[in-house]
Amino acid sequence: MGMLIATSLLIFTVLRLLPGDPIITRLGATPGIDAETIQRLREEAGLEAPLVEQYLTWVAGIFRGDFGQSFFNQFSVTELIIMRLPATLQLTFTGILIAILIAVPAGVWASLRPLGVADRITTAFSTASIAMPQFIVGIVLILVFAVQLQWLPARGYVPPTESLSDNILRMILPAVTLGIAGAPLLLRYLRATMIEVLASPYIRTAIGKGQTGSGVIIKHALRNALIPTLTMLGLLLGYSLGGVVIIEYVFGIPGLGSLAIDAVFKRDYAVLQSVVLLVAGLFILVSLTVDLLYGVLDPRLRVGRSRG
Amino acid sequence: MAEKPRNKLEKHSQPRILSRVRWPETISLTLLGIIVLGSVFAPILAPYDPIQQSSNRLQDSSLLHLFGTDELGRDLLSRVMHGGQLTMSIAAGATLLAMVLGVAWGMIAAFLRGLPDEILMRLADSVMAIPQILLALVFISALGADPFNLAVIVGLLLTPTTARLVRSSVLAELEEDYFMAAIAFGSPRYRLLLVEVLPNIRGPLTVQTALNAANAILLEASLSFVGLGIAPPEATWGTLVQQGFQKIYQSVSYIIYPALLIFLVIWLLNVLADQLGGSNDLQGKKR
Numbered sequence: 001m002g003m004l005i006a007t008s009l010l011i012f013t014v015l016r017l018l019p020g021d022p023i024i025t026r027l028g029a030t031p032g033i034d035a036e037t038i039q040r041l042r043e044e045a046g047l048e049a050p051l052v053e054q055y056l057t058w059v060a061g062i063f064r065g066d067f068g069q070s071f072f073n074q075f076s077v078t079e080l081i082i083m084r085l086p087a088t089l090q091l092t093f094t095g096i097l098i099a100i101l102i103a104v105p106a107g108v109w110a111s112l113r114p115l116g117v118a119d120r121i122t123t124a125f126s127t128a129s130i131a132m133p134q135f136i137v138g139i140v141l142i143l144v145f146a147v148q149l150q151w152l153p154a155r156g157y158v159p160p161t162e163s164l165s166d167n168i169l170r171m172i173l174p175a176v177t178l179g180i181a182g183a184p185l186l187l188r189y190l191r192a193t194m195i196e197v198l199a200s201p202y203i204r205t206a207i208g209k210g211q212t213g214s215g216v217i218i219k220h221a222l223r224n225a226l227i228p229t230l231t232m233l234g235l236l237l238g239y240s241l242g243g244v245v246i247i248e249y250v251f252g253i254p255g256l257g258s259l260a261i262d263a264v265f266k267r268d269y270a271v272l273q274s275v276v277l278l279v280a281g282l283f284i285l286v287s288l289t290v291d292l293l294y295g296v297l298d299p300r301l302r303v304g305r306s307r308g
Numbered sequence: 309m310a311e312k313p314r315n316k317l318e319k320h321s322q323p324r325i326l327s328r329v330r331w332p333e334t335i336s337l338t339l340l341g342i343i344v345l346g347s348v349f350a351p352i353l354a355p356y357d358p359i360q361q362s363s364n365r366l367q368d369s370s371l372l373h374l375f376g377t378d379e380l381g382r383d384l385l386s387r388v389m390h391g392g393q394l395t396m397s398i399a400a401g402a403t404l405l406a407m408v409l410g411v412a413w414g415m416i417a418a419f420l421r422g423l424p425d426e427i428l429m430r431l432a433d434s435v436m437a438i439p440q441i442l443l444a445l446v447f448i449s450a451l452g453a454d455p456f457n458l459a460v461i462v463g464l465l466l467t468p469t470t471a472r473l474v475r476s477s478v479l480a481e482l483e484e485d486y487f488m489a490a491i492a493f494g495s496p497r498y499r500l501l502l503v504e505v506l507p508n509i510r511g512p513l514t515v516q517t518a519l520n521a522a523n524a525i526l527l528e529a530s531l532s533f534v535g536l537g538i539a540p541p542e543a544t545w546g547t548l549v550q551q552g553f554q555k556i557y558q559s560v561s562y563i564i565y566p567a568l569l570i571f572l573v574i575w576l577l578n579v580l581a582d583q584l585g586g587s588n589d590l591q592g593k594k595r
Binding site: 003006007010011014015127128130131132133134135136139140142143147154238239241242243245246249250260261263264265267269272273275276279280283284 | 430431433434435437438439440441442443445446447448449450522526529530533534535536549553556557560563564567570571574575577578579582
C-alpha cells in the first residue's frame with residue numbers, strides 16, 4: 001500500500017510539475033481559440049484546481065473504480081482501460097505460458113549435465129536473447145513468418161468473441177515474441193536451482209532406493225526446484241507488462257501499451273497516469289502474492305527461519 | 309615460461325593472468341571498439357554523405373552500398389554510422405548520469421542509515437515498481453524528447469538500480485578492517501567515502517557501468533522505435549529501425565542492419581559485464 005502511494009505520487013508529480021500544457025497541445029491545430037476558451041477547458045479538465053486537490057480527486061476516484069475523464073475523447077479513462085485490457089491480458093498470459101513451456105524443459109535439460117553440451121547451447125541462447133530487445137525479436141519473427149514465408153499475419157488483433165481462429169492466429173507471433181524475451185529469466189534461475197537440488201542428499205537417497213532417472217528428475221527434483229522459481233515468475237510478469245508496451249506497438253495490438261503510447265502523443269495525462277499506475281499496481285500486487293505463496297508452498301522456509 | 313613463475317611473481321598471480329588470455333572479453337572489447345570508432349569517426353569514414361539522396365531507392369546490399377539504400381536513395385551504411393554517433397552520445401550521457409547519481413544516492417543511504425536510508429530506498433523501490441518503459445513514457449510526455457532530454461530521462465531511469473547496488477556494496481565495505489582503521493585515524497566523512505570506499509567498490513561499479521550502457525541503448529532504441537524518442541531527420545539506430553519497419557515488405561536490409569547493430573552492442577556489453585563480474589569474484593572473495 002505504501003508502495004502504491006509512493007508510486008502514484010511519483011507519476012503524478014512528474015506529469016504535473018514539469019512544463020507542458022495538455023489543453024494547449026490539444027488545441028494546437030485549431031485556429032481562432034481565445035484565452036477564455038482555454039481557461040474554460042482547463043477548468044473542465046480540472047487542471048485549475050490546486051495540485052493537492054487534483055491528486056486527491058484522482059486517488060479518491062480510483063477507489064470507486066473511476067479513473068477520471070480522458071482529456072481528448074468522450075470516453076472515461078475507466079472505459080478506455082476496460083476496452084483495452086483484454087488484449088493486453090491475453091497477450092501477457094499467453095506470452096508467460098510460452099516462456100514457461102520454453103524455459104522448463106530447457107532448464108531441466110541444461111541442469112542434467114552442468115557445462116555439458118546442452119547447458120552450453122541453452123546458455124548461449126539465453127544470453128543472446130536477453131540482449132535481444134523485444135522489438136527486434138518481433139521484427140525478426142515478422143520478417144521470417146509474415147514477410148518471407150507468409151504463414152502468419154503480421155499485425156492486428158481480433159477479439160476472441162468475434163472469431164476465435166483469427167484471434168489465435170494473430171496472437172501467435174506477439175505471444176511467441178514475449179515468450180522468447182521472457183524465457184531466459186526463468187531458464188537461468190531454474191537451471192541454477194535444479195543443479196543445486198540434484199546435488200542434494202535426498203536425490204541420492206531416491207536414486208539409492210531404486211528410482212529411475214526420469215522419475216527422480218521430475219518427481220523429486222523438479223517439484224522442489226519449481227518453488228523458488230515461482231518468485232521469478234512474479235518478476236517475469238512485471239517484465240512482461242513492460243514488454244507488452246513495445247510488442248503491442250510492433251504487432252498493432254490495441255492494448256494498454258498502445259493506449260499509453262497514444263496518450264503520450266496526445267499528452268493525455270489523465271489516461272497516461274492511470275494506465276501506468278494500474279500496471280505498477282498489478283506488478284506490486286503480483287510480487288506481494290508471490291511472496292505470500294512462497295511461504296505457503298515451502299515449509300522449509302518457515303522452519304529455517306525459526307532456527308535462525 | 310616454466311622458470312619465471314617460480315619466483316615471487318607467482319604470489320601476485322600475474323603469470324596466470326598473462327598466460328590466460330580472456331577471449332570473450334578481448335573479442336567483445338575489440339568489436340565494441342570497432343563499432344564505437346566507426347560511429348565516432350563517421351564524418352571521415354562513412355562512404356557517402358548520409359543525407360545525399362540518389363535515384364537508387366530501397367536497394368538491397370551491394371558492393372556499392374554495403375547496407376543498401378533507403379526510400380530516398382540515401383546510403384544506409386553512412387546513415388547507420390552517423391546514427392551510431394547519436395545513439396552512443398545518448399547512451400554515454402545516460403550512463404554517466406546514472407553512475408554519478410546512483411553512486412551518490414547509494415552512498416548517502418548506506419552511510420547515513422536510519423530514516424534517510426529508509427526514505428531513499430523506498431523511493432528507489434517505488435521507481436523500480438513501474439516498468440521502465442512506462443515510466444519513460446511519463447517522463448517523455450512531461451519533458452519532450454530531444455537528444456539531451458532523452459539522455460537525462462534514460463539516465464534517471466537507470467539510477468535506482470545503480471543506487472541499490474552501490475548501497476549494498478558500500479554496506480559490505482563498511483564492515484571491513486581498513487574502514488575501521490580509517491575511522492580510527494580520524495578521516496573526515498568525505499574522505500572515508502571518496503578515498504577509502506569508492507576505489508574498493510570499483511569492481512561492481514565497472515560491471516554496472518557496462519549493464520547501464522546496454523540498458524541505455526535498449527531503452528533509447530525502444531523509445532525511438534515507437535516514435536517517441538529521436539524523430540527524423542535526426543536518427544539513432546532505433547529511429548532507423550522504425551523507418552525500416554514501415555518498409556519491411558519492400559526491403560529487408562533497411563531494417564536488418566540497424567537492428568543487428570543494436571542487438572550486437574547490447575549483447576557485447578552483456579558478455580563484457582559477465583566476464584568482468586566473473587573475474588571480480590575470483591580476485592576478491594568477500595564471503
